[in-house]
Amino acid sequence: MKQFFIGALVLLGILSLVAQMLVPAPPEPGKTQLVWTTDPNPQRDPQLEWFNKRYADCNLRIDPDNSDSMKVIVQSCAGMGPDIIGHVGWWSIQNYHEAGILMDVTDHAEAMGFGLDTLAESVRPLTTLKVLNDAGQIEDRMFAYPCNVFHTYLIYNKNLFDARGIDYPPEDLTWQQYMDLAKQLTVKDEVRGLPIIFGAAGVKVDALIFQHGAEFLNEEGTRCTMDSEAFLDALVFYHKLFYGLEAEPTPLQKAGVSSQGGWGGGYNNWFGEGKIGMYWGARWMLISFRRFITEQRKERDIWLQENPGADPNDAPEVLRMGACQIPRFADGPRYTPTGARCAGINVASPNREQALNFLQYLASEKYSEMINVGADSKPGNIAYNKLEQFINPEWPGEEEVHEASLRAIPFGRARRRSMLINISAVNTEFSQIKSRLEATPDMTREMIVAELKRGADRVNLAIARNIKRNPKIRTMYEALLKTGAEPIVYDLEEVR
């Protein structure tokens, strides 16, 4: 026993010495070390290289993160946070701001050239938050800049349309046309009656909600409007798409396609395999689709080699994509969900000034070029969102996707935020309601009403509690009331 322990300790001592010797020398002095916490996607490496080349007095490196906000929060609480925070999304921006981590970059943005005017109008709300300034007024301040942006539109599989002799969807698609096309494209298995090819998949409930004219919160953010008539109509229609109109795969139907399960990204793979006719997608999916196309081409070439002289129409098909906008109601507006993955600066970082260079870099031409070539969604800077920059000569046949992506930009819309409550609370309530909708075939209108009322009630109660318990939020509420906002639902006296 004793020898074992002593032997183990000796061995470990040697290994530790080796480890110490392998510690790399500290990086070059004179350069500011910048740490960027984000997922260690291999596509980042050339981005880092170019930054370090351009800003020679900085050395940027990545600290891997798992796309949760836990690491940044824990580290920043103890003052050890990164200089640049990645994964700042449309709801986490509020979290980080309230935790006091994000730096207000509005003034620097104007000076350094990555101001709000470089962003599309639909993208600006994703990078700003409403703040109470010293004069007691509410204004928008900028806290982050997008690493990339996406807008949702419809990608369709031309092979499936051609096989059934159906015309491609028009650019200005309506819901009625969408549902008809979905029905025509659906192919069902004869034995069980389950779909083996889905006409359409991936509908986004936000689009329906906005198109009905509903929202999650009222304009000033003092009330939750999930229980409004318009919201209810939107959800009833959403439910019907699954269970009444069969224009969207239900969980059971998804199980009926035998290759269900897997590592996630189910719909992406199905679309690549030709199992979905129309798919609610965005430009970042091109990365996966390019892989599929490459492998399908390989398969097709192998098949043609093995069967010389055969009719090429019998060979396995290669995916051909077309794109159009998402459907809208015949006389209604068109809104499509949009999002951005942004980067923010840590206000406690000693290298703040140099870190701002990174945001400037995100708006630069070189960075935007790398995003465009890699089809990593779209770059933030609107000046580099042009068709000729999207097109990658190695991948012909994607023009329609690029065009639709550009045309979708003006229709983008994201959920409203409120100063009085953390938007995640609203999201959590809504996703519970949504998941119940998707899992219950026989949900009646009354049941949905009950769910919405309960959810809205909880959000309103949370808003009231926040105002009652937090003096700073109370100040913001009073400022809002002064600008003529609707008062909150609950009476402050009754709330603990």
Next chain:
Amino acid sequence: MSTPWSQTPAWRSAMVFLKFFGVSVLCGIMFLPFIWMICTAFKSSGEVEGAHFWPELFSPDNIRIVLRQIPDPFTKVFVNLHLAKWIFNSILVAAWVTTLQVFTSCMAAYAFSRIQWRGRDKIFLLYLATMMIPGMVLTIPQYQIMVSLNLVNTYSGLIIPAAFSAFGTFMLRQFMLGIPQSYDEAAEIDGAGHCQIFLDVILPLAKPGMITLAIFTFLGNYRNLIWPLIMIKDAHLRTVPIGLLSFQGQYGAQVELLMSATLICLIPLILMFIIMQKQLVRGISLSGGVKG
């Protein structure tokens, strides 16, 4: 009187055969997920989601891509993986943690099980109680302690907090409770003090427990993600789970490469397990020179 039929050689052979047959089938089936992982490591990108095991488009290149011998055919660059460094770090940290933890837990377990002292059970319940708090809420205070001790972003920071574990103490205490008191009393009569009883009597008898704790600790620490994720900022300190995050990009994982890398990183664990569990066979506790 003839032997009862349940003792005949034929019955015994039949039982042995059944035992082997049953265990083989069970083990084969339990092992299937691992086989799935191996198959996936050799599949091409589009096949990964499929419901079949056998890779139709066999791609042996995945292993070479992961080992940085050839570039990734899609992005045309070498993947940014440093498996050797990460495995070295993980093994170093896990080995240190295991050694320290077994060491301190043994001694603490001895104090909790073989010595009678005032407040023993109460303090033990305290140990138990701390295990019942979900670890997530403790992360922030623990990290702040690390910062104030200046242990962030170092090997020591990964090793030292994990070296003290109520889990190990609890487990070894239970093992030691199974050792009959007669051994202690015999040694005491011979004039042995606590130290000697501990080293010569209890430790050899508790070897199965220590080996088990070593296995669990090593495996658990090797695969731990959250704590190293929060503690480490420098690239040279990264452990395997952090390194494998490279595959979980914003748009989903490149699963076939992830499987290849995971399999390579699992090899030390499997080897370690095979070596250590050979010790866990019935009858080993008698080796120790105990009177009795």
Next chain:
Amino acid sequence: MPRLYSGVRERKHFWAAMGFLALNLTGFLIFTFGPVLLSLYMSFTNWTLRRSVDLQWVGLRNYQELLSDSNFWFYLYNTLYFMLGIPFAVVGSLVLANLLVDNMLLKRKKLRLRIANVLIIVGLLTCGFLLVGGQKDLALILGVIYIGAAAGIIWGSVSYRTMLYVPSFASGVATIILWQQIFNPYYGMANNILGELLAWVNLDVDLPTWLNSTKSLLGFLPLPATFSNGGVGLGAREAIMIMGFWMGIGGNNMILYIASIASIPEDLYEAADIDGAGSVGKFWHITVPSVAPTTFFIAIMATIGGLQGGFQFAKIMTEGGPAGTTTTLAYYIYTKGFVEQELGYAAAISWILFIIVFALTLVNWKYGNRKMEAAS
């Protein structure tokens, strides 16, 4: 006189115990106990990460809010439901461990090699046949079983243990995916077998939809509407429990039991042999009582794990669905704490969990202590 003697002896023992305990206790106090106390204090405050909120003592407010939070009760119900499967998993591990604690090597080496050779040849032929016939997956599965059997013959229980234990730590996600396939309502093995059984017995019942169903075996209870109760049947919760059982029997608990059984002195078994006990008798009267301390450990750890777990399952397999029926409290603690940043509230949830586990532990402790004293 006797009292004086015992007092001195106790004190000496106390310092001896402290000597052994010192290192562990120091580390424990700094790294574990301190943060735990802090979290207890925090559960009585309004701790959030918002800079705009000053830390304030709020007494029992978090706890009161918890008790009227319908989400909390729902997730607590889910968590407790999953724990119902723990006894089965523990018994399964014990049985397996008992099987595998011996070497399992046949006496003569030549016999072993010969049987192994036969197995390999038969295996190669069968699988080769299947491969050529196009049934590649079946060939692979049978091939694995044959190789497992051959390895088991040659190396004994070492190979069996490896084959059972390695998947439990190595292939978490792969196992979950495979089980999703098994529980597929249309093509999965579970419903195939069930369908055959029901046809054989001539029962005309709908096959369960497993992971897509909000039904559960306890669905007859009068649960509130927020619990997404779909009625009586086999649903997602049962599927996850079956999966948990399967993954658990070959895992850590099995190894613990193997180590524990290996420490039982041989003379106990020899004495039983002389008394004419059969293997079942030996198992029940010697093995089970002797591993009682380990069973206590496993029971406590399983309870703790059960109340804190389910995080990975929920996220990967069902995303907490359908309709939240497989979301556990651990997930709720994470969302409340790190997503909505209500850390005081999350701490309060953790401490309620603690109270439940601690109560169960105390019951187990008293019961176990009485049993151990009776046994010795």
